[in-house]
Amino acid sequence: MDVRLTDQQALLRQSVREFAEHEIRPHVRDWDARQHFPRELLPSLGALGLMGIQVAESRGGAGLSAVEYCLCIEELARVDPSVALMVAAHNGLGTAHLAMFGTDAQCGRWLADLAQGRRLAAWALTEAGSGSDAGAMRTTATRESDGGWRLDGAKQFITHGHSADVLVVVAVTDATKGTRGMSAFVIEQGTPGLQPGRKEDKLGMRASETSEVRFDGCRVPGSHLLGREGLGFVNALQVLDAGRIGIAALAVGLAQGAYEAARAYALSRTQFGRPIARFQAIRATLVDDAVRIQTARLLTWRAAALKDAGHRTSLESSMAKLHASEAAVQVAEHGVQIHGGYGFVKDYPAEKFFRDVKLTTIGEGTSEIQRLVIARQLLAS
Numbered sequence: 408m409d410v411r412l413t414d415q416q417a418l419l420r421q422s423v424r425e426f427a428e429h430e431i432r433p434h435v436r437d438w439d440a441r442q443h444f445p446r447e448l449l450p451s452l453g454a455l456g457l458m459g460i461q462v463a464e465s466r467g468g469a470g471l472s473a474v475e476y477c478l479c480i481e482e483l484a485r486v487d488p489s490v491a492l493m494v495a496a497h498n499g500l501g502t503a504h505l506a507m508f509g510t511d512a513q514c515g516r517w518l519a520d521l522a523q524g525r526r527l528a529a530w531a532l533t534e535a536g537s538g539s540d541a542g543a544m545r546t547t548a549t550r551e552s553d554g555g556w557r558l559d560g561a562k563q564f565i566t567h568g569h570s571a572d573v574l575v576v577v578a579v580t581d582a583t584k585g586t587r588g589m590s591a592f593v594i595e596q597g598t599p600g601l602q603p604g605r606k607e608d609k610l611g612m613r614a615s616e617t618s619e620v621r622f623d624g625c626r627v628p629g630s631h632l633l634g635r636e637g638l639g640f641v642n643a644l645q646v647l648d649a650g651r652i653g654i655a656a657l658a659v660g661l662a663q664g665a666y667e668a669a670r671a672y673a674l675s676r677t678q679f680g681r682p683i684a685r686f687q688a689i690r691a692t693l694v695d696d697a698v699r700i701q702t703a704r705l706l707t708w709r710a711a712a713l714k715d716a717g718h719r720t721s722l723e724s725s726m727a728k729l730h731a732s733e734a735a736v737q738v739a740e741h742g743v744q745i746h747g748g749y750g751f752v753k754d755y756p757a758e759k760f761f762r763d764v765k766l767t768t769i770g771e772g773t774s775e776i777q778r779l780v781i782a783r784q785l786l787a788s
């Protein structure tokens with residue numbers, strides 16, 4: 408794979424970088440401290456094409472490739488991983504599920520608004536009792552006599568659970584059929600019976616909103632069934648194949664931000680009469696981290712390029728997500744170490760990267776689950 412960027416890709420990266428530097432960086436600490444979800448960014452993210460990055464232009468999106476999607480997420484995460492998570496969850500989960508499996512009528516109704524940042528998406532699979540084992544979900548959708556559906560249950564840890572205008576929700580429609588008895592639905596905020604639950608107070612990614620969502624006799628019309636009945640879980644796994652490339656890109660960008668901060672600090676901090684970047688131990692750490700980031704980026708772009716070429720990427724997405732997130736955890740931890748005591752206080756960005764990074768080994772499938780997915784492919788007999 409050619410890893411050189413085209414002129415347009417270089418321009419895209421530059422414009423997202425400038426946006427992140429000017430519109431996001433000045434607020435990062437404040438949003439984190441207050442756990443403020445910066446919904447006010449939506450119009451400008453939409454204007455830049457960042458709310459419908461891979462949605463076709465004919466459907467109101469930017470029509471960019473998966474590789475270009477990675478560039479965008481990386482640049483946002485380099486400055487604020489929470490904003491990158493907002494963009495990745497909106498694009499890669501809720502909006503992607505609709506774009507991949509929605510009918511023309513459903514896409515016409517919701518997709519352009521989502522892709523242009525007029526509305527925000529959420530995607531609700533996880534429940535309190537079913538995380539890694541998402542197929543054990545309990546939320547039900549029961550068909551009503553008028554052809555509509557009634558949802559009952561609760562989802563846990565939903566990004567934009569309070570603020571989303573449109574939620575894609577997976578629920579059990581036929582308990583006798585296991586994971587082939589689950590279906591996806593589009594639910595609009597404000598639908599009676601849909602109740603945003605408790606907002607989480609988080610270790611990191613604090614400017615990304617995470618909450619419970621409850622369904623108490625929540626009725627949706629039959630036209631809100633997304634994809635074929637019974638294929639909601641199967642489709643969700645396909646969404647995750649692509650979504651995981653986004654989390655890998657987020658991890659790469661986060662690691663890049665943490666590395667750049669550590670490098671700059673090492674060059675400026677003087678101990679024993681010289682910059683600490685002159686000490687071999689610090690140099691080796693920074694060198695190894697630069698290599699880690701580059702290998703993670705290449706794995707991520709490889710998965711994205713295969714997706715762009717029309718391949719199924721379960722294996723490559725999981726490899727990229729596993730490697731990039733684990734590498735990013737190491738890089739962020741080294742960032743704190745290189746800052747010494749200053750890595751432990753909020754005046755420097757190292758501690759925030761260290762808190763934010765842990766989500767990348769958990770969300771959209773933990774590292775252990777990525778290994779299961781990879782093993783299933785490598786060791787299938």
Ligand SMILES: Cc1cc2nc3c(=O)[nH]c(=O)nc-3n(C[C@H](O)[C@H](O)[C@H](O)COP(=O)(O)OP(=O)(O)OC[C@H]3O[C@@H](n4cnc5c(N)ncnc54)[C@H](O)[C@@H]3O)c2cc1C
Pocket residue numbers: 496500529530531532533535537538539540563564565566567612617766769770771772773774775776779
């Ligand atoms: C900030 C945040 C945002 C999120 N956003 C969303 C969202 O928008 N939509 C959504 O649907 N979900 C979302 N999630 C949920 C996320 O996907 C789950 O937290 C994740 O899949 C893990 O599930 P769990 O938390 O229930 O952990 P568990 O599944 O209970 O896992 C606990 C531990 O056991 C390990 N484990 C479990 N099964 C196995 C196994 N078979 N072999 C080895 N180890 C195993 C896990 O790896 C982990 O270490 C979000 C979570 C967070 C924290």
